[in-house]
Amino acid sequence: MFLINCPYCGERDQQEFKAGGEAHIQRPRQPTELSDDEWAEYLFMRKNIKGVQFERWNHAHGCRKWFNMIRDTSNDEIKAIYKMGEKPPAQ
Amino acid sequence: MTKNLRVKSSEYIDETNRISFKFNGKTYHGFKGDTLASALLANNVHLVGRSFKYHRPRGIMTSGSEEPNAIVQINPGTNRTEPNVRATEVEIYEGLEASSQNCWPSVEFDIGGINNFLSPFFPAGFYYKTFMWPASFWKKYEFFIRHSAGLGKSPTSSDPDIYDHRNIHYDVLVVGAGISGILAAKNAAKNNFKTLLVDEKNELGGSTVYENNEFNKINNKTPSEWLKKEIEELKNIKNLEIKTRTSVAAYHQYNYLLARENLTDHLEAKDKTNKIRQRLLKIRAKKVILATGALERPLIFNNNDRPGIMLSSAIKKYSEFYGVACGSKIVFFTNNDSAYESALSLYNKGINVESIVDIRDQSESKIVKKIKDAGIKIYWSHTIVDTAGYKRLNSVSIMKLSNDGTSVTGSKISISCDCLGVAGGWTPAVHLYTQSGSKLKFDEEKQIFLPNQNTSEQISVGSCDGDFKINEIIKNLNQKLKDTLNIKETDLDNIKVEIDQENSKRNIWLLPSDKPLGKTKPFVDYQNDATAKDIKLALREGFRSIEHVKRYTTTGMGTDQGKLGNMHALGIIADTAGVKMGELGTTTFRPPYTPLTFGTIVGRNVGKFFDIFRRTPMNDWHVENKAEFENVGQWKRAWYYPINGETMHQAVQRESKAARESVGILDASTLGKIDIQGSDASEFLNRVYTNAWSKLAIGKCRYGLMLNEDGMVYDDGVTTRLGENHYIMTTTTGGAANVLGKLEDYLQTEWPELDVYLTSVTDHYATASLCGPNSKKILKKIIPDLDLSDENFPHMSFKEAKIGNIKCRIMRISFTGEHSYEINVQASYGKDLWEKCMEAGKEFNITPYGTETMHLLRAEKGFIIVGQDTDGTMTPIDLQMDWIVSKKKYDFIGKRSLYRSDTMREDRKQLVGLLTEDPNVVLEEGSQIVSELNQSPVEMLGHVTSSYFSPNLNKSIALAVVKGGKDMMGKQLSVPMENKNINVTVANPVFYDEKNERLNA
């Protein structure tokens, strides 16, 4: 059970959070101009890395804010947490 | 014959407090402080159970939670009964009853015992190999297997006890209150760390409190004397909380641990009532100090499982701690010096130690010399090759061990005895350590797995970190405490320790016999009856992974998770396969460390607290008026209102007719409501709904369909424009929370530039929906001054009004196709509103209707229910709702996906209506639809999603999704059922009032 440091609330139990999949996938601004393949790339293709992964998390039972997390999936070490719109800190 | 084997008075046993208890129906006596195991041993009862597969007689083997054999059913036949309890952990109390498991009709005479003689036919994987075929025989096999096997009986009535959960936070958690744990906790607390010390036993001190080896000294006192004083001092330390009878079950990442605190299990029945039985502690600790100790290993030799064969350390504990002699003629079998400590302890109490069989060729330590001087015979370089005695050990046979330890030589010597103490060395208890995700390494010299790579803020101290001698323990503990707590001085800086020097032990995982392995029974896993030859067979059959061997042989898969034998299993595999133990790795140590009851896991979440439920403000009225309820998400919704013993069908038919012929009223309070405000609110709705919103006038309502980015329908509902920058959105009852989450996600992550604020107001409003041609008349009665003309208040529009002093929002919208109003008031006025409507509606015979009638009425109109007629694979085009998809809007969620090649396929499943050939036959929802009956295999074209008998049309109607259904209007299809085939015709899904004339009636 992770202890997650919400950038708005501080350390909270994992139970309060919802995982939201891979981070830094921006919704295309002009979807109609994309080919089927390009749209499918955005819609379906997600990484599932054993190792360092960039993820979206939501403090669903707290402030309800979304934020980003860098997590090593092989040992669940949370390497960094940063707000939406911010650049990932250097690793 | 009951014979009392108390040999000394112990400070842990209160001999003035005599306790009677029953085991297998017979009454015995013990004392306050006894465990069930120590009390039985004091009564000379060793035989306590039968093994799982061969039903071999088994005795008490250990004195702790690692016990594999003495597994009993507590208080059988009562509502407090519990199976699979270790007799070594049960503290006795007046009136305790316990019985053996795995035996029928009794532990003394067990029919399953015949399996023992048939054992050549029960090799590893026997069940997999034998009972697999023919497949149809499985049911027969299962009957016999279930009857003759079995690990206790679960209670048949509900648990009378209370269980609790508690979240607690500490700076330092110390697990295990042996010498290492006590010293660690004391020093942490003294340095102002808020500390919790837990131990599974009822007394602190672990094995050191009965450590009386005269050659070991701490500050010139015996370790026992010295530690007792330290324990005494703990009471005066602030910042330190101690919990005994508390077993850590799981150690998760980020120092989150679960522990079971046992509060009443040791009390008499009369003292258990109205108290919390067990509490699950959910512990977060900044630092965790594992002082979990070590478990003594048995030795693996032929017939090493007879009652009377015990761990050497257990014999010592029974003698020193409980004052009980485990036999009157005791032999020890060992590969290290610890058996000599046990032997000396017994010798000092006048118990006859017959001899010691040692697989080493010598040991020079003082304690060994003392044993020699006492005249106890030591057989060096010998091994036990067999044992005898069916229900109790009566002799062991020994032979000289070859130099390489793989065979035996010379002649066999038989030694008569009634108890054998086995000492195979010590295995650090690293279970919790590995659960935390930390990694072990194998120490080739000590032949043990040790903590290596910590992943959390944690340290392992004492014997769980491989320190077995008191001088090593204190020295290493001192340094680790200073490092981890960042302190300069400890109490341990000036401690003087003297210890006896031990010669290294000799490790042989599987000891040879004069018989070939195939003719012997060297048990590795006692509880699951897995022997060394089963493991070798698995390897011969090609299993290589330790995890596969474990599952094939069931080694380590009992309720004890193989705490005693797992290391030997690994050793035997490594030896046989010719690989190093370190390369082999271990099987995964899984939580819980010891079994937990369901009660503890569930805590207070039982009965009405099992799940939360939500009730509308009108709920009391529904209950008073005998509504039946259905669960919709967490809501309890009125389902239908039977009167005069109506069936559900009769009630729904009546309600449905009334709503179309006069007026019905529905509690719609559960619909999700989201208040949307901000200067970009219209733009936001444009992006989340498929249709256009910018031009919706203030005071108007619009139905919207929300898609996922993949183009599939996600939710629907009516949204009303309350002001220039203010909307109220309704969602489906079940979808409310997810829709809010999705909208917030887009606002925060994709469109942070939009000025939009979302607030869930579902619980703030109560909603009564008036439906039917007389709805207008009722509304007129309760709000006389509101102009209800079609010009002023047309369909799909909104008015603010007042009922008396109560403000309300009224939408003229309809989910049934009838002239309808949805009246929203502040939730606390909900019941009042409902009663006013009922009162005003009396003259029109107003009929309350529930969700079932609502579903029927909307199906007559062909309105979909998201989640019933859709399943996450339906686009609006599939639903024949092209009209709601804006062609002009540049983008909305899911738009691009509607033009993917897959979503544009003509043969997708599409929503259609179905009419049965016989109008009285109602299709079953979920039935499959086919066109060809004589094909094999037949192609499934789709399935029925909604089906009702319509009282207003007097015929059966259904909605269905059918491949290419859009172009099948009028086509005959079939719905094959178990004994019949139902002919259906594809129809327009709008069955009733296709021209929407009633909406404006």
Ligand SMILES: [Zn+2]
């Ligand atoms: Zn937060």
